[in-house]
Amino acid sequence: MNESTTLQPVTRRQFLKSSAVATTALGVATASIPRVFAAGTDKLRVGLIGCGARGIGAAMNCVLSAPGVEIVALGDVFADRLEAALKRLKDNHAGKEWSCSRDWKNADQIKATPETCFTGFDAYRKVLAAGVDMVILAGPPHFRPQQLKAAIEAGKHVFMEKPVAVDPAGIRTIIAASDLAKQKQLAIVAGTQRRHEARYVETMKRIRDGAIGEVLAAEAYWNGGCVRHYGFYHKPEPAWSGLETMLRNWYFYSWLSGDHIVEQHVHNLDVVNWAMGGPPVEALGVGGRQWRTEPEYGNIYDHFGVRYRYANGAILVSTCRQIDRTKPLVDEGLVGTKGKAAAGRIEGANAFRFEGNNPNPYEQEHADLIQSIRDGKPLNEGRTVAEATLTAIIGRMSAYTGQPIRFDWALKNSELDLTPDEIKHGGYRLGPAPIVPPAPLGNADLV
Numbered sequence: 496m497n498e499s500t501t502l503q504p505v506t507r508r509q510f511l512k513s514s515a516v517a518t519t520a521l522g523v524a525t526a527s528i529p530r531v532f533a534a535g536t537d538k539l540r541v542g543l544i545g546c547g548a549r550g551i552g553a554a555m556n557c558v559l560s561a562p563g564v565e566i567v568a569l570g571d572v573f574a575d576r577l578e579a580a581l582k583r584l585k586d587n588h589a590g591k592e593w594s595c596s597r598d599w600k601n602a603d604q605i606k607a608t609p610e611t612c613f614t615g616f617d618a619y620r621k622v623l624a625a626g627v628d629m630v631i632l633a634g635p636p637h638f639r640p641q642q643l644k645a646a647i648e649a650g651k652h653v654f655m656e657k658p659v660a661v662d663p664a665g666i667r668t669i670i671a672a673s674d675l676a677k678q679k680q681l682a683i684v685a686g687t688q689r690r691h692e693a694r695y696v697e698t699m700k701r702i703r704d705g706a707i708g709e710v711l712a713a714e715a716y717w718n719g720g721c722v723r724h725y726g727f728y729h730k731p732e733p734a735w736s737g738l739e740t741m742l743r744n745w746y747f748y749s750w751l752s753g754d755h756i757v758e759q760h761v762h763n764l765d766v767v768n769w770a771m772g773g774p775p776v777e778a779l780g781v782g783g784r785q786w787r788t789e790p791e792y793g794n795i796y797d798h799f800g801v802r803y804r805y806a807n808g809a810i811l812v813s814t815c816r817q818i819d820r821t822k823p824l825v826d827e828g829l830v831g832t833k834g835k836a837a838a839g840r841i842e843g844a845n846a847f848r849f850e851g852n853n854p855n856p857y858e859q860e861h862a863d864l865i866q867s868i869r870d871g872k873p874l875n876e877g878r879t880v881a882e883a884t885l886t887a888i889i890g891r892m893s894a895y896t897g898q899p900i901r902f903d904w905a906l907k908n909s910e911l912d913l914t915p916d917e918i919k920h921g922g923y924r925l926g927p928a929p930i931v932p933p934a935p936l937g938n939a940d941l942v
């Protein structure tokens with residue numbers, strides 16, 4: 496796929512005046528040999544790709560989680576997003592980000608310079624070539640497969656946000672890149688932070704050891720209001736092209752976000768897969784777009800209900816909804832032959848209540864990642880997060896089509912690739928918006 500660099504308008508700050516910087520940066524990048532991170536107390540040089548809300552938080556979490564971490568390069572499609580992220584990361588006085596456990600006072604660990612700040616669709620390649628040991632991938636999910644593949648091929652450790660793809664084609668790329676990472680002894684940790692949260696970890700250990708017997712039923716929910724209240728909707732500006740408007744509102748387009756069952760509910764589905772020891776065999780779902788129907792909210796649904804079936808016959812009932820003025824419920828539960836469980840508690844013969852310290856999982860995931868790199872025992876969560884993401888994707892495919900969808904079929908045989916034809920054939924350019932199908936009516940021929 497063509498990744499022609501987007502020509503950004505001349506940016507406001509001298510150091511981001513891009514054509515000159517990009518040339519310099521490319522020169523620096525090609526001249527420098529990426530360091531192989533050495534064990535011990537050496538510095539870990541991190542690049543941030545995707546400088547939005549989560550990218551800023553993840554960069555801070557990474558710095559706060561372990562000594563010796565520096566953010567040395569930044570990349571984003573849009574100069575204003577990069578500039579805002581850099582400003583925030585360099586500001587010790589603006590308090591605490593929502594995902595951080597303490598005030599941000601670590602601006603001196605932000606070492607990105609004009610030569611290591613890149614904009615455009617190929618910014619990620621320039622970050623990878625800017626002497627980093629590790630990258631944080633925090634752009635929209637559509638871009639994750641291509642960026643993970645490039646990062647692993649370039650020999651970098653990775654923290655990547657969930658979800659990790661939007662379609663089976665992307666999932667296969669993630670799994671191949673994760674297998675390559677294993678061969679190359681590179682670490683991959685994913686932003687499914689419950690896997691690093693003590694109350695989940697302790698409960699799950701017990702469940703996997705049989706504390707509730709065989710798990711026969713499960714429930715998983717992410718029911719809440721519309722994400723526009725969290726800054727995900729950006730009113731189009733006259734200077735924006737169609738694709739720019741779409742990209743800035745990526746959440747509302749299934750080719751970019753995977754729809755909200757994939758983008759958000761993946762967390763809860765991952766917890767059930769964790770308890771079951773693997774993904775389900777089949778999904779049978781319903782869903783629709785009955786409330787968030789205005790065209791500016793793209794082509795995603797506002798609710799899904801999916802029944803998943805696991806290999807042992809266990810059934811998972813899952814619902815997710817983004818409709819205002821409805822009762823919120825974000826949770827997971829498990830029912831086994833000997834008891835019941837939820838995060839931090841088990842009822843039945845092996846009753847348990849988690850009362851220990853529960854460190855911030857957004858920092859713990861980076862602490863675990865960096866420890867594994869420093870110990871020379873790299874964690875690799877690529878496959879589990881790919882399975883969680885595909886679990887959500889088959890739920891969406893089933894709801895969109897009205898057909899049951901088998902996990903193995905989707906993994907091995909589905910040719911679904913949501914990338915619009917204009918981009919498949921012409922590459923990424925900030926021109927007219929690609930034509931995307933309307934939200935399916937629930938009996939679509941194609942998924």
Ligand SMILES: NC(=O)c1ccc[n+]([C@@H]2O[C@H](COP(=O)([O-])OP(=O)(O)OC[C@H]3O[C@@H](n4cnc5c(N)ncnc54)[C@H](O)[C@@H]3O)[C@@H](O)[C@H]2O)c1
Nearest residue numbers: 545546547548549550571572576633634636638656657686
């Ligand atoms: N683990 C969690 O709890 C959690 C919470 C929030 C978001 N997330 C995930 O983090 C990711 C980012 O979400 P966000 O809330 O930061 O969104 P955001 O819109 O605030 O940020 C995304 C950034 O990526 C940039 N971008 C777009 N295309 C790009 C590309 N090709 N290359 C580089 N940068 C690109 C955008 O310009 C923007 O700055 C999503 O996958 C989301 O699901 C995870």
